[in-house]
Amino acid sequence: MKSKNHLPQYTTKNMEQLSTIEQEEYRKIKEELIQRKVNDENITVEKEDIISLINQKSINSDKIYNKLENDLNGYGKIDGLLKDDELEEVMIIGNSKPVYVYHRIKGMMITDITLSEIEIRQIINKIANYVHRKIDKQTPILDARLPDGSRVNATIPPITADGPTLTIRKFKKEQLTILDLIKSNSISAHLAAFLWINIDGMDVRPSNIIISGGTGSGKTTTLNTLTSFIPLKERIITIEDILELQIPQDHVIRTEIRPPNIEGKGEISMDVLLKNSLRQRPDRIIVGEVRSKEAITLFGALNTGHSGMGTLHANSTQETITRLTNPPMNVPSIMINSIDFILMQNRIYHPEKGIIRRVTEVSEVVGMEQNTPQLNEIYRYDYSKDALEYVAVSSNALNEIANMKGLSNHDILDEISKREEYLQQNIANKRSNIYETKQILNKYYDY
Ligand SMILES: Nc1ncnc2c1ncn2[C@@H]1O[C@H](COP(=O)(O)OP(=O)(O)OP(=O)(O)O)[C@@H](O)[C@H]1O
Numbered sequence: 001m002k003s004k005n006h007l008p009q010y011t012t013k014n015m016e017q018l019s020t021i022e023q024e025e026y027r028k029i030k031e032e033l034i035q036r037k038v039n040d041e042n043i044t045v046e047k048e049d050i051i052s053l054i055n056q057k058s059i060n061s062d063k064i065y066n067k068l069e070n071d072l073n074g075y076g077k078i079d080g081l082l083k084d085d086e087l088e089e090v091m092i093i094g095n096s097k098p099v100y101v102y103h104r105i106k107g108m109m110i111t112d113i114t115l116s117e118i119e120i121r122q123i124i125n126k127i128a129n130y131v132h133r134k135i136d137k138q139t140p141i142l143d144a145r146l147p148d149g150s151r152v153n154a155t156i157p158p159i160t161a162d163g164p165t166l167t168i169r170k171f172k173k174e175q176l177t178i179l180d181l182i183k184s185n186s187i188s189a190h191l192a193a194f195l196w197i198n199i200d201g202m203d204v205r206p207s208n209i210i211i212s213g214g215t216g217s218g219k220t221t222t223l224n225t226l227t228s229f230i231p232l233k234e235r236i237i238t239i240e241d242i243l244e245l246q247i248p249q250d251h252v253i254r255t256e257i258r259p260p261n262i263e264g265k266g267e268i269s270m271d272v273l274l275k276n277s278l279r280q281r282p283d284r285i286i287v288g289e290v291r292s293k294e295a296i297t298l299f300g301a302l303n304t305g306h307s308g309m310g311t312l313h314a315n316s317t318q319e320t321i322t323r324l325t326n327p328p329m330n331v332p333s334i335m336i337n338s339i340d341f342i343l344m345q346n347r348i349y350h351p352e353k354g355i356i357r358r359v360t361e362v363s364e365v366v367g368m369e370q371n372t373p374q375l376n377e378i379y380r381y382d383y384s385k386d387a388l389e390y391v392a393v394s395s396n397a398l399n400e401i402a403n404m405k406g407l408s409n410h411d412i413l414d415e416i417s418k419r420e421e422y423l424q425q426n427i428a429n430k431r432s433n434i435y436e437t438k439q440i441l442n443k444y445y446d447y
């Protein structure tokens with residue numbers, strides 16, 4: 001079967017056109033505003049100032065206000081893209097090249113926008129200023145976060161050949177919840193119930209979980225939704241490169257690394273944050289993405305009785321273990337045993353559904369044989385049915401919970417079914433945000 005080999009076009013929703021008279025007024029007001037206080041493009045113009053100037057003229061104020069607000073306080077030509085919640089990513093690849101976007105359903109698209117080097121640099125400088133950092137020839141890479149939470153990476157020559165680039169992972173205004181993931185079939189209700197029991201551990205045995213997958217496969221999102229299963233009484237500490245997690249609980253300490261300054265000093269790494277968190281009596285440690293020597297610290301903590309969760313970049317369960325046990329992470333194989341479950345997360349192109357995200361495998365680490373971690377497959381995704389199937393004969397983690405609580409295996413499977421049903425009942429109701437979802441989950445314990 002032939003498939004189309006060209007990118008769909010994303011046409012920008014043109015801002016309302018200004019008439020010639022309006023354009024003239026717009027130009028005058030903008031000049032006046034700039035003269036008044038904005039000799040620096042990074043200073044936010046007060047909305048009231050724009051409105052008061054517009055009100056002095058007899059013109060269509062809404063159109064002009066929107067354009068001024070966009071030009072002065074927004075991100076110029078890409079502002080519309082950043083406001084479109086249907087887009088996951090906005091990508092500028094260099095001077096005078098089309099801007100690309102990643103659409104939630106259609107995937108990669110090409111836009112009708114191009115920017116000059118100056119325009120791209122203005123946007124990058126604005127972002128750098130906002131986070132009080134510099135980007136220049138000596139430090140040509142910038143990782144930052146926009147005020148709305150979007151994650152940004154910018155590069156400039158000499159490390160990029162065709163001019164400055166900008167990659168923005170847009171922050172989704174409405175964070176997905178576990179109920180959303182069940183509804184969209186990203187995760188099955190059965191797996192959600194299974195993880196719920198293993199994350200709250202029925203008060204006796206919380207599990208340690210790694211969510212693994214490729215770039216943009218939805219690892220952070222899944223991790224975020226699973227945190228709503230953490231019991232309210234726990235003290236949670238999160239450690240991230242760039243703050244992304246939004247945990248719907250009160251007792252959370254959120255920490256973020258500090259990159260080195262221009263002289264290469266002052267870095268506070270993931271490892272430092274993690275070691276520090278261990279002095280803060282955490283119940284649950286959540287590491288945004290494990291990728292370097294903090295892995296040993298994390299596994300040390302898990303081996304000494306702390307509970308944790310995190311994401312990791314890898315394409316299979318086996319590769320997850322290989323990456324953990326090799327440089328730069330170097331976790332001794334014996335320590336891998338402290339992970340209970342590895343979830344594989346995937347971004348898949350489905351001919352009818354477009355881009356979909358699925359948990360495609362769950363494996364349990366069940367012990368060691370000749371220094372090699374042994375895996376037991378618990379869930380397996382069937383591509384043809386687009387369904388996740390429970391394939392486990394048994395689960396060590398569940399057996400231990402059963403033993404510790406004096407329950408039979410049958411009782412535990414019954415509890416999974418009850419929670420599965422409860423989740424399913426609740427997806428039928430109106431959509432709940434992450435905080436409401438947390439309340440819904442809490443109510444379950446009252447029954
Ligand atoms: N299950 C899902 N259903 C729909 N959209 C999703 C799902 N999971 C993630 N997304 C969207 O996909 C994008 C990428 O998600 P996320 O940041 O969780 O991926 P990631 O694997 O952590 O990426 P990275 O490798 O860059 O860290 C986000 O815009 C997010 O809203």
Ligand SMILES: [Mg+2]
Pocket residue numbers: 219220221289311
């Ligand atoms: Mg991520």
